[in-house]
Amino acid sequence: MKTVLLIIIIIFFTGILEAQTIWLDELDLTSMQCGWGTPEANKSVEGNPLTLAGQKFERGVGTHAVSTLLLNLDGKGKQFTAFVGLDDEVVDGNGSVKFFVVGDKKILWESPVMKKGDKPEKVNLNLDGIKLLGLLVGDADDWIDYDHADWCDAKIEFTSKRTPDELVVKTAIEPYILTPKPSDSPKINGAKVFGVRPGNPFLYTIAATGKRPMTFSAENLADGLSLDEASGIITGQIMKAGERNVTLIAKNEIGDAKRELRIKVGNQISLTPPMGWNSWNCWACAVDDAKVRESADAMVSSGLINYGWTYINIDDCWEIKPDAKEPELQGELRDKNGMINTNKKFPDMKALADYVHGKGLKLGIYSGPGPLTCAGFTASYQYEFQDAQRYADWGIDYLKYDWCSYSKIAKDRSLPELKKPYQVMRDALSKVPRDIVYSLCQYGMGKVWEWGEEVGGNCWRTTGDITDTWSSMSGIGFNQAGHEKYAGPGHWNDPDMLVVGLVGWGPQLHPSNLTPDEQYTHISLWSLLCSPLLIGADMSRLDDFTLNLLTNDEVIEINQDPLGVQARRIYDEDGKQIWMKEMEDGSKAVGLFYPDLGEKKEPEKYFNWGEKKSAKIILKGNDLGISSKFTVRDVWRQKDLGVFENVFETEVPYHGVVLIRLAEAK
Ligand code: GLA
Numbered sequence: 001m002k003t004v005l006l007i008i009i010i011i012f013f014t015g016i017l018e019a020q021t022i023w024l025d026e027l028d029l030t031s032m033q034c035g036w037g038t039p040e041a042n043k044s045v046e047g048n049p050l051t052l053a054g055q056k057f058e059r060g061v062g063t064h065a066v067s068t069l070l071l072n073l074d075g076k077g078k079q080f081t082a083f084v085g086l087d088d089e090v091v092d093g094n095g096s097v098k099f100f101v102v103g104d105k106k107i108l109w110e111s112p113v114m115k116k117g118d119k120p121e122k123v124n125l126n127l128d129g130i131k132l133l134g135l136l137v138g139d140a141d142d143w144i145d146y147d148h149a150d151w152c153d154a155k156i157e158f159t160s161k162r163t164p165d166e167l168v169v170k171t172a173i174e175p176y177i178l179t180p181k182p183s184d185s186p187k188i189n190g191a192k193v194f195g196v197r198p199g200n201p202f203l204y205t206i207a208a209t210g211k212r213p214m215t216f217s218a219e220n221l222a223d224g225l226s227l228d229e230a231s232g233i234i235t236g237q238i239m240k241a242g243e244r245n246v247t248l249i250a251k252n253e254i255g256d257a258k259r260e261l262r263i264k265v266g267n268q269i270s271l272t273p274p275m276g277w278n279s280w281n282c283w284a285c286a287v288d289d290a291k292v293r294e295s296a297d298a299m300v301s302s303g304l305i306n307y308g309w310t311y312i313n314i315d316d317c318w319e320i321k322p323d324a325k326e327p328e329l330q331g332e333l334r335d336k337n338g339m340i341n342t343n344k345k346f347p348d349m350k351a352l353a354d355y356v357h358g359k360g361l362k363l364g365i366y367s368g369p370g371p372l373t374c375a376g377f378t379a380s381y382q383y384e385f386q387d388a389q390r391y392a393d394w395g396i397d398y399l400k401y402d403w404c405s406y407s408k409i410a411k412d413r414s415l416p417e418l419k420k421p422y423q424v425m426r427d428a429l430s431k432v433p434r435d436i437v438y439s440l441c442q443y444g445m446g447k448v449w450e451w452g453e454e455v456g457g458n459c460w461r462t463t464g465d466i467t468d469t470w471s472s473m474s475g476i477g478f479n480q481a482g483h484e485k486y487a488g489p490g491h492w493n494d495p496d497m498l499v500v501g502l503v504g505w506g507p508q509l510h511p512s513n514l515t516p517d518e519q520y521t522h523i524s525l526w527s528l529l530c531s532p533l534l535i536g537a538d539m540s541r542l543d544d545f546t547l548n549l550l551t552n553d554e555v556i557e558i559n560q561d562p563l564g565v566q567a568r569r570i571y572d573e574d575g576k577q578i579w580m581k582e583m584e585d586g587s588k589a590v591g592l593f594y595p596d597l598g599e600k601k602e603p604e605k606y607f608n609w610g611e612k613k614s615a616k617i618i619l620k621g622n623d624l625g626i627s628s629k630f631t632v633r634d635v636w637r638q639k640d641l642g643v644f645e646n647v648f649e650t651e652v653p654y655h656g657v658v659l660i661r662l663a664e665a666k
Helices: 002-018 280-286 289-301 349-358 384-394 404-408 415-431 470-477 516-528 544-550 553-559
Strands: 021-023 050-052 055-057 060-064 067-072 077-086 098-103 106-110 121-126 132-138 148-158 187-189 193-196 202-205 207-209 215-219 225-227 233-236 242-251 256-265 275-278 311-313 362-367 398-402 437-441 459-461 492-494 533-535 568-573 576-582 588-593 614-620 629-634 639-645 647-653 657-664
Touching: 050 077, 050 148, 055 148, 098 121, 106 121, 132 148, 187 242, 187 256, 187 553, 215 225, 275 289, 275 362, 289 311, 289 349, 311 398, 349 362, 349 384, 362 384, 384 415, 398 415, 415 437, 470 516, 516 544, 516 553, 516 576, 516 588, 516 657, 553 657, 576 614, 588 614, 588 647, 639 647, 647 657
Parallel strands: 193 256, 275 311, 275 533, 311 362, 362 398, 398 437, 437 459, 459 492
Antiparallel strands: 021 148, 050 055, 060 148, 067 132, 077 121, 077 148, 098 106, 098 132, 187 207, 202 233, 215 242, 225 233, 242 256, 568 576, 576 588, 588 657, 614 647, 629 639, 629 657
């Protein structure tokens, strides 16, 4: 009897010793999705002490809506406790969030809508039998601005031993590569039509895949242009307006390829959506001259240049920052002639532009119509003409012009006030002898798509900032329906930059939080939408999966089609969507998507519960205006699927896409 009692006592105490507590701040937070910035252990999302309604917390996790974290409790959880709320760091009167705790797809707890200064809500939950636990911060249905949310003193008690590593659920689906390797024979890619203004410097690099060495030549090259045989870089200037048809030729030991390039010398540039890289989504303010050069190098060494990727765009943080603490950002904002200065991270912008041009690429820069940029650096207010002149002197090819502090200058948000500053910079750019792509960035205010072309924009952001979460990317991408009538050659809708590869708003980076299927959706949708394609990744560390996303010539061809017709949504039911884009050759590019967005977003829909879901999507030729038989090609796999009569059906992965090209069968 005594022995039995002893055994029971031993088992009891071993149980207690094994039972343990894991704090949220001990977990690897790279799998936590966050609508802006990066989640922080024991700090707010902006790196301040966690503070709710004046009360400071030593421990917890600071994040930003929409934020999710899925934890594998394996039925061993006992209790979850935390205090939650909106962090005091946000500007008064801004931000509102709602917290949810979801267990095995059921809502276990939800907070009221929480604003700054609200007393922290206490969570105290029994976790008996729960296998997967989801923590969600939603935006309380009013968009995510200022939604800095804290899980304070958050911890889980377990009935038996668990380690922080076992708890974190990593992306369930392994990356899978669809893009076939290019053939060794030459193939010419990139834009088939190119706009330039008379007399302005001309730069176009023939993009071609195939075995190296390769030599390039051209038939009927326009007067004033010359072609470098080894690199395929065409430079010079054409003085007279009009259209020139040039035949480009790429040759290697296996054979040659020929393709027409239509050069339109006139008033329009950006006849196909700009393709390139922008520093913001990876480096943010950690960008410097070396990183820009490294990105240009990588654009060439990775082979991306062979697909038409061209622009290397510096975003915010290259200028002097008034009141900066960092010595490298300090200095005179402008010289005595009012010409803008760079900060010490960019010692010689002209030399940088020469370097980038030498590789056959183009250099972009960033400013805004207000006194300061979004990150608080010098912007163009009242120096628009000097700035345009400066950009031209340096050899800048692209300007992203970001509203931000112009809020303080504008009298109100009326249309004339929204248009005015963009018109001023347009006039300035038009006076300089250089083709500078003009990218408006004002997050879609005043339905900018309706007047972006009128103020001379080559593209305009239609949304707030993208981040590498499903809710952000899908929320933006699938919201573009109806904008198609405003896009066309020289003027494009811009649903923001790509969030693939290593991103993170620097200096710390992480792999995109989008699943592989979500990334295929991202690139397919942006291509169908004729969106500018600006890679937001660390270019020097592109993995095979990311390269596969960015080097599919048939996908890029959809984006770069000379007709420039943006896809429209032709079907939206039961969580399935079909988008269709008319192509110049009469064929149609069609994306069959299964975003499963739902009427309203139920909290459990934010999590990937590990089930492999897919949906059958049926496409009818009639819906596309095709009455006869049609051929179908799988664009990502670059495979013909056969001839179909009126109906094509296919299985589409959850959050994924099947991208096809259809043509009437002969
Ligand atoms: C805004 C823009 C971003 C980026 C930053 C730079 O948020 O929307 O794309 O340019 O400013 O500060």
